[in-house]
Structure formats: C-alpha cells, structure tokens
Amino acid sequence: MPEVKNRQAVTGAQAIANAMRQINPDVVAAYPITPQTPVVEYFAQFVADGVVETEMIPVESEHSAMSAVVGAAAAGARAMTATAANGLALMHEIVYIAASSRLPIVMAVANRALSGPINIHCDHSDAMAERDSGWIQLWAENAQEAYDFTLMAIRIAEHEDVRLPVMVNFDGFIISHGVEVVDFLDDEVARKFVGEPKVMYPLLDTEHPVTHGPLDLYDYYFEHKRQQIEAMKHVKKVFKEVAEEFAKISGRKYDLLDKYKVDDAEYIMIALGSTAGTIKYTVDLLREEGHKVGVIKPQIFRPFPKNELQELLNGRKGVIVLDRAASFGAEAPLYEAVKSALYEVAVKPQIGSYVYGLGGRDIKIEHIRKAFEDAFSGNLIADEERYLGLRE
Secondary structure: OOOOOEEEEEEHHHHHHHHHHHHOOOEEEEOOOOOOHHHHHHHHHHHHOOOOOOEEEEOOOHHHHHHHHHHHHHHOOOEEEEEOHHHHHHHHHHHHHHHHOOOOOEEEEEEOOOOOOOOOOOOOHHHHOOOOOOOEEEEOOOHHHHHHHHHHHHHHHHOOOOOOOEEEEEEOOOOOOOEEEEEEOOHHHHHHHHOOOOOOOOOOOOOOOOOOOOOOOOOOHHHHHHHHHHHHHOHHHHHHHHHHHHHHHHOOOOOOEEEEOOOOOOEEEEOOOOHHHHHHHHHHHHHHOOOOEEEEEEOEEEOOOHHHHHHHHOOOOEEEEEEOOOOOOOOOHHHHHHHHHHHHOOOOOEEEEEEEOHHHOOOOHHHHHHHHHHHHOOOOOOOOEEEEOOOO
C-alpha cells in the first residue's frame, strides 16, 4: 500500500480541479454552469497563478466550449472541459463530433436534471441523454473516485486502441459541493502516471496533412461508425490495464463493477453514482438482520459491462435496479440495460425497476429498505416501474 502523503478535506469540484492541475492539459475551455462552476473556477485560479501551462479559453456557451476542445484535440493538444445538465445538452451536436473524430477529450460532468421544469439539482438525465453519443462514461461514487477517475480517464481516452472521449460523471452538489476526505497522489507521481499526450494525426502536422470534418455520405459513413463500435469494444480491457497500474501507485483498485458484499448475496441492488454509498450503509443494516444482500455499482456505463453482470447475477433470487433518470415511454436506462443482460443467463433472478431522486429529491434508507423488502417477499415485477420517495 503506497504511503498517503497528501490527505485533504475538499469538495468533489476541488478534487477534479486538482486532478486537472496535475494533468496540466494544453487547453481547457470553460463555460460555467451550476453545479459544475467550481471546477473551472478552481482551475482558473491555477491558470491565473501560473501553476499550470494551460491555455484557458472562456467561451460564450457550452456549444462553443465543446467546439473549442474539439479543435484543440484535433490539432494535437490534450484538451479538457467540464459541464452539467443543459450545458451538456447544448453541447450535444459537438459531443457526437468529438466521438466520431476519435478525439481523446476528457470532460467532467456534474450530473444535474435537465429542464424543464427548471431544476439545478442532481439527477442523471443529462448523461443518459448522451449515452449513445460514443463517449465512454465513468461514474464516481464520491470525491475520491471523481479525482481518481479523472486521472485514469486521460490514459483510457488516449490509449491507441481506444481514442475515444471520456465523461467523468459525478453527482451535482452531492459530490461537486460536498466536502470529503480525499487522498491525493504526489504531483510527480500523478504526472508520471498520466504521461505525455499520445498525439495521432494532428492537424498541425503540416507535413502529413489530414482532413477533419469531411462530408461522409453513404459511401463511407457506415464504415466509420463501425470503427467507433470496434473502438468501444477495447475499452473494458484498457480500463482494467489502467486500473491495475493506478492501483500500484495509489492502493485503490477499481474494476468495471464495484461489488459490495455480493459473494453470498441472494438479493442485489444496482445503482450508479453517489447513491451506492447509501445503499452500502443500508446493506450493512440489513446484513445485521440476517438478510443476504449486496450492491453493485457500475464504474462504467458505456461501454456497458454486460458479460460481467451476467456472471454476477445468474442464479440470484432478486435484482433491484435503481435509476436516477426516466426514459419516457420506455424502461429506465440502467434497468433496461440490466434486464437485457439477464435475457440469456441460465437461472434468471426476479428483477424490479425503481426510479428515484429526480430533480435532486433525497433517497433515504427507508426507501432502499422498501425496495429490498419487495424483493424479500417475491414482489418484483419485471415489467412494472416503481418510484421511491414520490408523492402519489
């Protein structure tokens, strides 16, 4: 276990800004939007103080922010930005261009509800709206993971077998503004881990000219999309390699799925983000009462860890999936993916869908306990969506 030399109580926003300081990207484009604002504020201070060598570009909108980092990354720069909610939605057009151009941009997303009605608090509707954009999605449970994943994201994005952009999702206000203890790596250790940018086909290499943003109709568009599909298939292997290397310098080992007390669990709850912490606490309480329960938190949602979930969920008595986003006219996004993964397992568990926490509504221990109790009594219905903490 590496010695901890720098332990501080910080917000998730500070944790990510410090990761960005250690990365020292060539370009950061910034358009503040709640609750992402403190990320770029803290980083702007590093720029103003001369701590980093970054060219910081204040822009007039999130659409421009993503456009700026796309241009910078295409030129060969290591480029980063951050956003949330409607800002991410405003980036939507360029988010797809970043992925299709195979640009290794890393973006912190302080997850927040999409309007309307207007709401500035946490849910996952912003990231879920981009789940098929071609970006890798990492999901942090707390400030420590937000910091660690930001460093790891650079390595994953720039890997020659991947070359795809990465979103580091961290729950707005809950993680972005909540203060937690974070163990930071030494600057030199972090910088050595991140390494120098691996530039491929830069626009500024005028001796080897390339074209970005070409017209691509029915002649080659299909083939280029197929290449994106193939690149995404490499991500799980690269994630594990990067996680293994990160564990050696940090003592913190990550996998595609964070598994808590699942080995003998008869009933397993699955959720993304900070709510996993509350579920783990509830699992401890239920374990004291003799219930064999556990939690799985996907650390990565795109690509979806289908095979890994199949291995873990086959033969369990019950699986409960919690979504902090709705899919209108269809099943909730995480539930839909888990239910699909279970289609071919040998012994299917009962499965239930629970939507919670939209617009920042609290998820409480009694809500999580209620969902588990439904499972204990065999009261899970695969085609029924239920709601936790909703007034009806």
